[in-house]
Amino acid sequence: MRPNLLDVEHVNKTFTRGGFVSRRATHAVSDVSFSLAADKPEVFTIIGESGSGKTTLAGMILNSLAPTSGQIRFRGENLRNIRSRRARIDFMSHVQAIFQNPFDAFNPLKRVDRYLFSAANRFMECRTFDETADRVDESLHKVGLSLAEVRGRYPHEMSGGQLQRVAIARALVSSPSLIVADEPVSMIDASLRMTVINLFKKLRDEFGVSIIYITHDLATAYYISDRLIIMQKGKVVEGGDARTVLAAPQHPYSIKLRQAVLSVDDAWRDDSVTGGIPATATAT
Numbered sequence: 001m002r003p004n005l006l007d008v009e010h011v012n013k014t015f016t017r018g019g020f021v022s023r024r025a026t027h028a029v030s031d032v033s034f035s036l037a038a039d040k041p042e043v044f045t046i047i048g049e050s051g052s053g054k055t056t057l058a059g060m061i062l063n064s065l066a067p068t069s070g071q072i073r074f075r076g077e078n079l080r081n082i083r084s085r086r087a088r089i090d091f092m093s094h095v096q097a098i099f100q101n102p103f104d105a106f107n108p109l110k111r112v113d114r115y116l117f118s119a120a121n122r123f124m125e126c127r128t129f130d131e132t133a134d135r136v137d138e139s140l141h142k143v144g145l146s147l148a149e150v151r152g153r154y155p156h157e158m159s160g161g162q163l164q165r166v167a168i169a170r171a172l173v174s175s176p177s178l179i180v181a182d183e184p185v186s187m188i189d190a191s192l193r194m195t196v197i198n199l200f201k202k203l204r205d206e207f208g209v210s211i212i213y214i215t216h217d218l219a220t221a222y223y224i225s226d227r228l229i230i231m232q233k234g235k236v237v238e239g240g241d242a243r244t245v246l247a248a249p250q251h252p253y254s255i256k257l258r259q260a261v262l263s264v265d266d267a268w269r270d271d272s273v274t275g276g277i278p279a280t281a282t283a284t
């Protein structure tokens with residue numbers, strides 16, 4: 001039987017601070033489990049208020065943080081066993097990350113196309129410059145851009161939305177099967193957010209990429225998710241099919257979330273009249 005794309009099994013992460021006498025432990029992630037199937041690309045959302053453990057969980061899925069206990073497997077392989085440089089590069093070619101602020105992801109003094117070329121050189125076995133350029137151009141087309149548009153430009157010459165699309169194109173160069181996107185639209189101008197959000201749907205539907213979408217933004221979570229888990233203080237308080245969870249929320253936090261979504265729906269209805277961009281609500 002084909003292994004799942006991702007298995008997160010009873011994962012815990014505890015940070016300890018202080019010395020022997022004043023030692024303090026933070027249970028950032030407590031007993032979290034979920035799986036993503038290999039043959040069914042989806043947008044899986046991890047939603048929760050600030051400090052609920054979302055970024056810590058993302059770090060463990062990206063293999064940049066080790067769980068205190070429990071295990072994470074990608075295509076059946078325990079991430080703990082991915083140690084050699086070659087194995088790490090192979091893993092990174094399949095699992096890519098998108099971060100919150102695209103302006104932090106690019107050096108202001110470096111042309112953005114150079115990032116795309118180095119990703120192509122790192123992950124793909126292109127034999128000629130033209131082959132590398134084709135690969136880069138192909139990735140940029142997937143996000144609605146082209147090498148001709150991007151070549152020679154510096155980060156400050158692009159909008160936050162455009163730059164985040166370049167970051168996604170860079171992630172796509174290696175044809176990953178999973179993208180972990182941690183608050184990818186929260187630093188982007190509201191008018192450009194939906195372009196990036198719709199792009200994730202396109203990656204799922206047209207290119208078979210699964211997305212782990214991490215957010216505290218209820219409106220985009222509601223709009224984009226196939227399944228979701230709601231985290232609070234490191235624990236999953238509710239999870240499952242996004243519409244089902246939101247239709248009959250059980251946990252007080254999910255009820256609060258649904259109320260916020262309902263008010264967002266109202267905002268959408270208003271926006272459909274005015275032709276504006278949907279408002280977003282934030283869990284507090």
Ligand SMILES: Nc1ncnc2c1ncn2[C@@H]1O[C@H](COP(=O)(O)OP(=O)(O)OP(=O)(O)O)[C@@H](O)[C@H]1O
Pocket residue numbers: 015016017026027028048049050051052053054055056057216
């Ligand atoms: N390196 C660390 N050392 C100590 N504590 C940490 C560390 N990283 C995170 N924490 C703590 O773990 C908890 C979860 O943090 P995390 O950043 O994962 O939450 P989050 O849901 O992503 O929050 P936000 O939405 O604000 O980014 C918090 O209490 C945080 O202070």
